[in-house]
Amino acid sequence: MTTTLLPETPAEPASNVTPVVMPETPVPVATDVTFRIRRYQPDFDEEPHWVDYTVALYPTDRVLTALEKIKAEHDGSLTFRRSCAHGICGSDAMRINGRNRLACKTLVKDIDISKPITVEAIKGLPLEKDLVVDMEPFFAAYRQVLPFLIPEGHEPTKERIQSAEDRARFDDTTKCILCAACTTSCPVFWTNEQYFGPAAIVAAHRFIFDSRDAGSNARLEVLNDKEGVWRCRTTFNCTDACPRGIEITKAIQEVKQALIFRRV
Ligand code: SF4
Ligand code: FES
Secondary structure: OOOOOOOOOOOOOHHHOOOOOOOOOOOOOOEEEEEEEEEOOOOOOOOOEEEEEEEEEOOOOEHHHHHHHHHHHOOOOOOOOOOOOOOOOOOOEEEEOOEEEEHHHOEHHHOOOOOOEEEEOOOOOOEEEOOEEOOHHHHHHHHHOOOOOOOOOOOOOOOOOOOHHHHHOOOHHHHOOOOOOOHHHOHHHHHOOOOOOHHHHHHHHHHHOOOOOOOHHHHHHHHOOOOOHHHOOOOOHHHHHOOOOOOHHHHHHHHHHHHHHOOO
16 A cells, blocks of 8 residues: 655745734623612502612613512512513513513613613502502403304314414414503503403404304404493504514404404
């Protein structure tokens, strides 16, 4: 066997090699941020009152992180709901600087921290403790619109077929996570808790426009009530508040049209 020796590649003269300088990654800096939280402990307080807390936070921290820090470092009695911490369960809707948002999806860098950030419970539902409200009236309205598929005929032996176009009709309203940010930002709901509210109408829309469903008339009858869709004054607060970007006002308009023409 013969071995062929390859000629060596001449090394570059050292003087021609330009050192690569990597740009320095800026190190995030924690800043003191003050939160003004509307506290209410029913065992001790006659009325809710505001309390300030200051915690060190990074710009990419969320308001939920701040609340957890306040609870850990300042006052363990601070009460709020949260579960998934990733915008899915809908349990941490609250009013942050006067706007309904999910605490787990609101970043410190997106809020003005030059003055205290106000945090309070969502409005229009009975306040139970600190940032926690009684959600039962909200879910009662949700249950009334029959938020489940009502199929017709016998149980099928294979899946119920639906075209892509038919599925698209209610795609937007399937995204609801029942956080109540829309209903509790609605001025009609604030003054009239009998009003079904936007979230219940969104839930109804999801099934009314589903081609596999046969319960639309029953739902439309429920929403034809004087506390149903006709109470909506199209203020768009609900659409602005929705953390899922659902076009709620449009969905409400579509339900109104379905009621007028009884055609879905
Ligand atoms: S429609 Fe939007 S704001 Fe209303 S409950 Fe559903 S996810 Fe929350
Ligand atoms: S904690 Fe689940 S949506 Fe925010």
